Amino acid sequence: MSISPKLPFNPMRGVVVPLIASLVLGCIFCGPAFGQTSPWASSASSGAQVKPAEQPKLIASETIFAPSPQDTSLLTWLCNGYQQDYKVELTHLPTTNKKDYQDIYEDRWKSIKERFDKKEINTDPAAQAYLDALVVAIVSGNPVLKSTPFHCYFSRTYVPNAEYIGQGIILFNMGLFDRLSDESQAAYILCHEISHYILHHQENSIIKHVETLNSPEVQARLKEIQHSQFNKSSEVEGLVKGLTFDSRRHSRDHESQADSMAVVLMRSTRFDLNGALTALALLDTVDKDDFNIAASLQQTFNSTAYPFKKKWLKKEDGLFGGHAQVQKSEFSDSLKTHPSCPQRIQLLTPMVQSWNSGQRLRNVVDSGKFNQLRERFKYEVIEYTYISGDYSENLFLSLEMLHDRPNDSYLIAGIGRVMNGMYEAQKGHRLSKVVDLPAPGYAPNYNLLLQFIQNLYLEDLASINYNFLTPWHPQLDHLKVFKTAYDQSAKAVAL
Ligand SMILES: [Zn+2]
Numbered sequence: 001m002s003i004s005p006k007l008p009f010n011p012m013r014g015v016v017v018p019l020i021a022s023l024v025l026g027c028i029f030c031g032p033a034f035g036q037t038s039p040w041a042s043s044a045s046s047g048a049q050v051k052p053a054e055q056p057k058l059i060a061s062e063t064i065f066a067p068s069p070q071d072t073s074l075l076t077w078l079c080n081g082y083q084q085d086y087k088v089e090l091t092h093l094p095t096t097n098k099k100d101y102q103d104i105y106e107d108r109w110k111s112i113k114e115r116f117d118k119k120e121i122n123t124d125p126a127a128q129a130y131l132d133a134l135v136v137a138i139v140s141g142n143p144v145l146k147s148t149p150f151h152c153y154f155s156r157t158y159v160p161n162a163e164y165i166g167q168g169i170i171l172f173n174m175g176l177f178d179r180l181s182d183e184s185q186a187a188y189i190l191c192h193e194i195s196h197y198i199l200h201h202q203e204n205s206i207i208k209h210v211e212t213l214n215s216p217e218v219q220a221r222l223k224e225i226q227h228s229q230f231n232k233s234s235e236v237e238g239l240v241k242g243l244t245f246d247s248r249r250h251s252r253d254h255e256s257q258a259d260s261m262a263v264v265l266m267r268s269t270r271f272d273l274n275g276a277l278t279a280l281a282l283l284d285t286v287d288k289d290d291f292n293i294a295a296s297l298q299q300t301f302n303s304t305a306y307p308f309k310k311k312w313l314k315k316e317d318g319l320f321g322g323h324a325q326v327q328k329s330e331f332s333d334s335l336k337t338h339p340s341c342p343q344r345i346q347l348l349t350p351m352v353q354s355w356n357s358g359q360r361l362r363n364v365v366d367s368g369k370f371n372q373l374r375e376r377f378k379y380e381v382i383e384y385t386y387i388s389g390d391y392s393e394n395l396f397l398s399l400e401m402l403h404d405r406p407n408d409s410y411l412i413a414g415i416g417r418v419m420n421g422m423y424e425a426q427k428g429h430r431l432s433k434v435v436d437l438p439a440p441g442y443a444p445n446y447n448l449l450l451q452f453i454q455n456l457y458l459e460d461l462a463s464i465n466y467n468f469l470t471p472w473h474p475q476l477d478h479l480k481v482f483k484t485a486y487d488q489s490a491k492a493v494a495l
Contacts, residue, residue: 085168280344
């Protein structure tokens, strides 16, 4: 039950949408309890920094983002607990059409487990403590929620979304949180997902689905197809396709109910109810594709020693890159089931206006921590794409952020690292495992980056990267990730 109205794709291999750049400067990069073992740890903090012989033209940022370490044993422990809950849940399924229910609940469990297996769930205790505090602020105003326990986690994906995924688990994507402007928006988003949970929307959809599947009409139609001599397989396929349960498909009614219930829940808290309206207005803008990737590539990967070649951006007619348009029809079914954001805002406005008051606050828990996490998450989502082996997404998001923060040490080292990763993958004939291929479902800017990657020869990848990193050497050599990337690219160029 997603809150986002416009992103009906697989978050792990989806349309990349640009983040809204919002600068919050501050020394919050060093991460919690991060020691010398981190490849991002700087050895220059003691004042022992060796200055290069000549003052470099480019000065890299002194603050360096260090990703939060992930607690794998906590993830395993949590996942095992949810597996036990799933087994108990199976024993309570309806006895009629039991097999159909079992299949759907099994699929749901598999997709929950995957989120833990892929380390998508955040385990940073400071971020979790903050999210828990937001939830407490909501639950303390609504004691009825105590009788139906649920758990909220930050998901490390960049996709601007939040989701109730079943078994009382709500995921708040870092890629949405980092775009918010105050806690009242976060509270509204949590209340919307909590509403899906307490109103049993997912379970009701499953019941409706199983009942439709086993209805006399559908069964009669299946029999009819079985007895017909022609086009049997395609007809069955068509019928079954329409009857496959998809937890990502949202009903218009459920969304409207969750929107209204969310404001009801917020009413009993101290949060500003306008957060509901501004959060929906924000969601309306998240799929804007206005980052000029062509200009970024030409600027970032141009050097005197290895000038940018226009042909690297040439669109191949044979690939989708030549016709990079989002084919709306592919997703229209999912899009149609959602009321549009302006409509949703219109529906909620009377409630918000009659219940809001001047005493309500845009920030209730801790605005300092809120801003600190937003800033960290901008980087965490980029790091997670790298960890997940989604190199083209990593490069897109890194270039986009580099546009606003051109001397950011984490981004410079990270681009060097991912370009080396692509080099190694291309060398080992497994580039398609780590980069997407141009496809009609992707945003045009992302498709152009994919085309660029496809157009590069091995020696181009090596030389582009080496010349991109060279101006920062030896200035950033104290950063292990940079030094490794630089040495690797130097070696690749020498081959
Ligand atoms: Zn929803």
